[in-house]
Amino acid sequence: MFTTQQADVTLKSGRVGVISDTHGLLRPEALAALKGSELILHAGDIGKPEVLTSLGSIAPVFAIRGNNDREAWAKKIPDILKLRINRARLYIIHNVNDLEIDPAAEGFHAVISGHSHKPVFAIRGGIIFINPGSAGPRRFKLPVAMSRLTIHGPKVRVKIIELKI
Numbered sequence: 087m088f089t090t091q092q093a094d095v096t097l098k099s100g101r102v103g104v105i106s107d108t109h110g111l112l113r114p115e116a117l118a119a120l121k122g123s124e125l126i127l128h129a130g131d132i133g134k135p136e137v138l139t140s141l142g143s144i145a146p147v148f149a150i151r152g153n154n155d156r157e158a159w160a161k162k163i164p165d166i167l168k169l170r171i172n173r174a175r176l177y178i179i180h181n182v183n184d185l186e187i188d189p190a191a192e193g194f195h196a197v198i199s200g201h202s203h204k205p206v207f208a209i210r211g212g213i214i215f216i217n218p219g220s221a222g223p224r225r226f227k228l229p230v231a232m233s234r235l236t237i238h239g240p241k242v243r244v245k246i247i248e249l250k251i
Contacts, residue, residue: 088165088184093148095171097124102171102235103145106180106200107220109154110134112141115249116221116232120144123234125171129200129218130180135159152180152200168194173240182215189213196235196242205231205246216244224251 103123105116110133120126123145130152132138141147151163167178175194179185182199189197196214203226205219219231229248236243 088179090166090168091148091164092168093170095125095169097172097237099124100172100235100237101125102127102237104129104198104216104218104233104235105141105221106218106232107131107152107203107225108133108137108222109220110137111222112137113221113230113249113251115230115251117141117144119232119234119247119249127167127169127176127178127198129178129198131155131200131222132160132163133222148178150178150180171237174237174242175240176242182217195240196244203228205229205233205248207233207244207246214242214244219246219248221249 103120103126106129126141126145126147128149130150131154169176176196177194178198181201198216203220206217208215218233221232231248234245
């Protein structure tokens with residue numbers, strides 16, 4: 087049973103930082119890349135509450151719980167976020183394989199997930215699918231990455247950012 091949170095946010099610049107799978111490691115390179123964001127989304131596997139506190143020093147944060155976020159501090163964090171940012175509707179879930187809805191039928195413009203540590207930007211059935219990759223510990227030979235969204239009206243532009251570590 088997934089817990090869900092919904093919110094409606096209006097941003098001036100539309101700059102949104104997206105990070106995932108920090109697993110308690112918030113790299114200075116990630117913090118630098120997030121500077122200038124009006125909002126930060128964390129797609130799960132946060133690892134420690136201090137990660138959210140540090141991100142919150144840059145911009146307001148919306149986060150979801152990942153499969154490794156099992157401690158008491160994470161119990162209040164939802165499993166799924168349904169956000170309207172400006173006029174774009176975003177659905178955030180840690181593991182895209184757990185997606186139980188048809189995002190197009192429900193009016194979402196983008197689905198954001200984490201879990202795999204593999205950065206992905208794809209368009210399927212007119213819906214943008216984003217996985218920012220892992221900004222925490224390197225996994226296998228995958229890049230350490232995050233992403234930046236620019237949202238104007240219902241339009242979402244995506245940039246995957248590979249962190250130089």
